[in-house]
Amino acid sequence: MxxxxxxxxxxxxxxxxxxxxxxxxxxxxxxxxxxxxRSLSTFGWRFLVTSTWDPVSKVxxxxxxxxxxxxxxFIALCIxxxxxxxxxxxxxxxxxxKVRVYVSLMIEMLxxxxxxxxxxxxxFVMTPFLQVHVEPFLGRYLGFIPLFQGPPVGVxxxxxxxxxxxxxxxxxxxxxxxxxNTIPTLSKExxxxxxxxxxxxxxxxxxxxxxxxMVGAIMLGFGRALGETxxxxxVIGNAPAISASLFSPAYxxxxxxxxxxxxxxxxxxxxxxxxxxxxxxxxxMIFNAIxxxxxxxxxxxx
Amino acid sequence: MNSMSYLKRRIVNxxxxxxxxxxxxxxxxxxxxxxxxxxxxxxxxxxxxxxxKLPKPTGETGGGIANAIVGSFxxxxxxxxxxxxxxxMSGIYLSEFGKNRFASLVRYFADVMNGIPSIVTGIxxxxxxxxxxxxxxxxxGGIALSIMMIPIITRTSEELIRMVPDTIREAGLALxxxxxxxxxxxxxxxxxxxxxxxxxxxxxxxxxxxxxxxxTAFNNSFMSLRLDQPISxxxxxxxxxxxxxxxxxxxxxxxxxxxxIVIVLIVNIVSKVFTNTKYSL
Amino acid sequence: xxxxxVIEHLNAWFGTIQxxxxxxxxxxxxxxxxxxxxxxxxxxxxxxxxxxIHEVVDNAKVKGNVLLDGENIxxxxxxxVLVRRRIGMVFQKPNPFPTMSIFENVAAGLRLNGTKKxxxxxxxxxxxxxMAALWDEVKDKLYKSxxxxxxxxxxxxxxxxxxxxxxxxxxxxxxxxxxxPISTAxxxxxxxxxxxxxxxxxxxxxxQQAARVSDYTGFFLLGELIEFNxxxxxxxxxGDKRTEDYITGRFG
Numbered sequence: 031m032x033x034x035x036x037x038x039x040x041x042x043x044x045x046x047x048x049x050x051x052x053x054x055x056x057x058x059x060x061x062x063x064x065x066x067x068r069s070l071s072t073f074g075w076r077f078l079v080t081s082t083w084d085p086v087s088k089v090x091x092x093x094x095x096x097x098x099x100x101x102x103x104f105i106a107l108c109i110x111x112x113x114x115x116x117x118x119x120x121x122x123x124x125x126x127x128k129v130r131v132y133v134s135l136m137i138e139m140l141x142x143x144x145x146x147x148x149x150x151x152x153x154f155v156m157t158p159f160l161q162v163h164v165e166p167f168l169g170r171y172l173g174f175i176p177l178f179q180g181p182p183v184g185v186x187x188x189x190x191x192x193x194x195x196x197x198x199x200x201x202x203x204x205x206x207x208x209x210x211n212t213i214p215t216l217s218k219e220x221x222x223x224x225x226x227x228x229x230x231x232x233x234x235x236x237x238x239x240x241x242x243x244m245v246g247a248i249m250l251g252f253g254r255a256l257g258e259t260x261x262x263x264x265v266i267g268n269a270p271a272i273s274a275s276l277f278s279p280a281y282x283x284x285x286x287x288x289x290x291x292x293x294x295x296x297x298x299x300x301x302x303x304x305x306x307x308x309x310x311x312x313x314x315m316i317f318n319a320i321x322x323x324x325x326x327x328x329x330x331x332x
Numbered sequence: 333m334n335s336m337s338y339l340k341r342r343i344v345n346x347x348x349x350x351x352x353x354x355x356x357x358x359x360x361x362x363x364x365x366x367x368x369x370x371x372x373x374x375x376x377x378x379x380x381x382x383x384x385k386l387p388k389p390t391g392e393t394g395g396g397i398a399n400a401i402v403g404s405f406x407x408x409x410x411x412x413x414x415x416x417x418x419x420x421m422s423g424i425y426l427s428e429f430g431k432n433r434f435a436s437l438v439r440y441f442a443d444v445m446n447g448i449p450s451i452v453t454g455i456x457x458x459x460x461x462x463x464x465x466x467x468x469x470x471x472x473g474g475i476a477l478s479i480m481m482i483p484i485i486t487r488t489s490e491e492l493i494r495m496v497p498d499t500i501r502e503a504g505l506a507l508x509x510x511x512x513x514x515x516x517x518x519x520x521x522x523x524x525x526x527x528x529x530x531x532x533x534x535x536x537x538x539x540x541x542x543x544x545x546x547x548t549a550f551n552n553s554f555m556s557l558r559l560d561q562p563i564s565x566x567x568x569x570x571x572x573x574x575x576x577x578x579x580x581x582x583x584x585x586x587x588x589x590x591x592x593i594v595i596v597l598i599v600n601i602v603s604k605v606f607t608n609t610k611y612s613l
Numbered sequence: 614x615x616x617x618x619v620i621e622h623l624n625a626w627f628g629t630i631q632x633x634x635x636x637x638x639x640x641x642x643x644x645x646x647x648x649x650x651x652x653x654x655x656x657x658x659x660x661x662x663x664x665x666i667h668e669v670v671d672n673a674k675v676k677g678n679v680l681l682d683g684e685n686i687x688x689x690x691x692x693x694v695l696v697r698r699r700i701g702m703v704f705q706k707p708n709p710f711p712t713m714s715i716f717e718n719v720a721a722g723l724r725l726n727g728t729k730k731x732x733x734x735x736x737x738x739x740x741x742x743x744m745a746a747l748w749d750e751v752k753d754k755l756y757k758s759x760x761x762x763x764x765x766x767x768x769x770x771x772x773x774x775x776x777x778x779x780x781x782x783x784x785x786x787x788x789x790x791x792x793x794p795i796s797t798a799x800x801x802x803x804x805x806x807x808x809x810x811x812x813x814x815x816x817x818x819x820x821q822q823a824a825r826v827s828d829y830t831g832f833f834l835l836g837e838l839i840e841f842n843x844x845x846x847x848x849x850x851x852g853d854k855r856t857e858d859y860i861t862g863r864f865g
Contacts, residue, residue: 034692040512044425047418048438051482055441058448058479061459116355124352133356135604140363142600144540145450146567147589150574151366154373154582196362203359227345257449259543260571284451284543291455292547307455311448318447431671499708503771506666507722507778508698517725522712 058311066305068298077305083270083286085294090302092309094270098187098280099310102262103255105191105276106198110251113195114202115244119232121203122210134204141200149264152193157184157265160192165277180275183267188276190266194258198251205250205325209243210236246324253317257310259284283310367593374590377583382591387553387569390578397588399555403470403563407549408539410474410559415481416531420520422482423489423527428515430490439487446483453479454544462548470556470563473549477538484537488530492523529603536599540592542567566592617642617782617812618663623677625658625667632658634836636677640782640829645804645813647827647844649820651859655836656816657705660784663814664700665693681782698726701780705787707767709759709774715742716755718770722778737777745773746803765796772803783807785815789822801826820860824848832856 063070069077073090080091117137121130161184172178213236221231237244267279268289283306294300381396388395422442426435448456457476462468496519504514520527550562551572566588573585618640625633632655640646648656661667662675665686678685686696709718717724719738728734738755742748747769751762759770768788775783785804789797804813804826817823823830824844831841832853840847840856851857 034510034694036510036512040424040515041429044421044429047421048425048435048486050418051422051438051441051445051486054479054482055445057460058445058452058456061456062452065455065459112351113355113358116352117359119352120356124349125356133360135601136360136363138604139597139600140359142536142540142596143363143366144542144567144592144596146540146542146570147366147370147593150570150585150589151369153574154586155369199359227341229345229348230341232348253447257447257451259449259451260567264571264574284449287451287455288543288546291458292550304455304459307452311452314447314449315444318443322443497708499704499706500710502666502669502702503704503708503710503774504721504725505669505694506664506697506702506704507725507774508694508696508701508780509722509725510694513725518710518721522710524712 062304062308062311066301066308068301069305070301072298073302077302078309081270081272085290085296085299088296088298090298092283092302092306094272095281095283095286095306096309097272098190098266098270099256099282099284102187102190102194102266102280102282103252105187106194106255107248107252109191109195110199110202111248114199114206114247114251117199117203118206118210121207123228123232123236134207137200137203140196141204145197145258145260148193148197148261152189152261152265153185156192157189160184160189164188169277176274177276180273180277182277183279185265185267186275186277186279187266187273190262190280190282191276193261193265194255197258197261198255201254202247202251205247206240206244209240209247209325213239242324242327246321246327249317249321249324253314253321256317257284257314259288263288283307370586370590370593373583373586374588377587378590382587386555387584388580390576390581393580395584397564397566397569397584397591399552400564400566400569400588401591402555402557403549403552404539404565404567406470406557406559406563407473407477407545407565408535410471411477411481411538412531412535414475414478415485415534418478419482419485419531419534420489420527422486423491423493424515424520426486426490427493428519439490442483442486445479446487448479449543450480450541451543451546454547457544457548465560467560468548468550468562469560470549471559473545473563473565474559476544476548477541480538480541480544481534484534485531488534489523489527492526492530493519495526496522526607529607532599532603536596540567540596542571546571615642616640617682618814619678619680619683620663621678621680623659623662623679624675625655625662626672626674627670628672632836633662636838638831638838638841640812640814642812643809644828645808645815645826646829646831647823648814648816648831648833649818649823649859650833650839652818654833656833657786658836659833660702660786660814660816663782663784664697664702666697666702668693698778699780700782700784701775701778702784703768703771703775703786703788706791707764707771709762709767709770711758711760713759714756715751715759715762715770718759719774719777722774726778738773741773741777742770744776744807745769746799746806747773763796765792765799768792768796768800769803772800776807780811782812782814785813787816787818790818797822820848832859834859 077092079093081093082089082091121134125133161182165182168178169182218231218235221235262282263285266282266285268281268285269279270281271278287303287306291303294303381394383396384398385396386399426439453476457472461472461475500522501514501519504518545565545568549565551568552562552564556563570585570588573581616639620636620638623633623636648659650656658667663679667673667675678687710721716738719741720734723734723737747766750766762770789800827844830844830847832839834855840853848860
């Protein structure tokens, strides 16, 4: 019959397009693994735990980049977490409706700003400021802690963590706000009814109910930070060092790829860079998967 | 009642709420700080030449970024041509026929795809397109961006098509309209405002991407309209010019950033307003 | 009198729950048949089986025969789409297409079924809206969105939309339940006016409405057809104790 034929066509056609997504992911995984096969077989696990990155003698170890990626993202999280929670509380519990609309919009705009623009601003505005004002200050008063030792150069781990924190605040804040909003007013009112202050209601009623969703939002933000490329490449200093000081330059997985991929000549060099990409892919996949799970679990069907 | 502990509770309450207000103020302040720098430093390099001239070699002042503007539109255009049909059709599949395990797998994979770091997307497009073609190309850049766009458009389309109430589908079927026409001309149309908004947001998002283009579209100092040749884009140009030691080039980077952010923010604000006012079922 | 619809051994399920049990019933041409019964008795499911729209819901199943002019709409060679063109339906909540104008709503059935001629479409739209007693209210704003209309107007628009595809039977599933009394009265008037051209089956939970508009009434309870008769007989002289209890308000 004519009409059933059309129905079948659209079902098949849409199925075909949906299959493209599956094929793409399969292709991506296949290419990443086969691309890094040479490096995987040459270096094995040593790739993850050695620090030499020497294209000339063709020895590659990713430890400094893993260090740089994880530490910069961790710093970002330490800065972004309290601020995001503050913003989420403000947006869901404190702000009057009109203010809420505009502040929400602005936080979303913060998420819309392209990474390259954060990088540009970070490079020309933030790092000089860090070098001239913040780092000398920290060095003078907190210099006894290894974290704040060393010459203030501006670009480095601190700058990287800061710029990443600005970029993940909108992610964490808006998801957390959404989760706070799903918590029934009734249970908050129960808190007020027994004489809790606003903060106590937030800390003792809202937080416990939103916990798994909040953890999910944090994981998602962390995952974003791990995979971020442009902004951090422009401010982290791009030197494969493992240093205790936040002032010293560092290097991330994504930055190495961005900087060296077009210049890589030998097969093992390219293969090692693709293995870095594979690493990034696996890490961000893990964080995303856990985050999604927690956020789904954390939503209340009010 | 113990008045000391009550006082303490009130102080804690005040402090924490103030901190919350403070973080909101800080968040907004950072946005304005960044935007004001872009405006102040970028606006001065915007003039007619900026839009219609090509970049000058180092040492010469003036020039424009016409090639990068055109290039960005071409690359994003290629990405859209690929990603919009794939995304919308996949969205239709997931919402209208998506109650099986295959669909859950597609949903899961779309989420995985959405989480792929943009630099990895660049590598993938490099291996898929640049290696077999033996050269960087606008096409490779477009494909890289489409890999980022597809999951966004898929999931937003799915969500928006799913929001169309079943009563609308039944109204169509009850008129003796075949299911496929109900989907394509009634359901899709009902969801269209939202889908268009979602597509606009996806375009704005990938239009600001740099990392996937570094080793796909690469760059080009000349005007190029060819899809099989390297092409200049605004974002890669900002990166290259910002990292260069020449102040003239840095200025051009700020100007380009200004143009980029104006486009991105306008699209975002317009689509927000659009969704809030027009989209009501 | 000819029989427009003959329902034989009709059973319907949602998953494992049986919503209709062995319904047998004849519907006269150009009459109004009311289907009454308490909520959940299967009356909505019943009419949804008559244009094969029940089966579009997940896990929904139908067994039995529904003969339209002697032809079984559930036979394997019957295309449900063609069935629905002959048996139109108006739903409980007005459901105009929200992104289409008033004109487009009424034209949708024709256009999407392949009619191309503009004049023909415009004629049919005008005729249908007039027949739905809506013309005077909307003639100046045909190209405005259908969602600008009031609930009662939207429902008459849905009736116009159904009339436009020129069906033989019109099913109405509690068409006035979401409307105010004045709009309800207009819909009832409308039913009286169009019944000479169509065979109408109307589901209602409002017994006065059934008594006012229908020629025949069927009383459903727990998925079974308890009693079917002329409306006047059902309301003055019910044959079954349960029917009597229901129409005198003792349950439901």
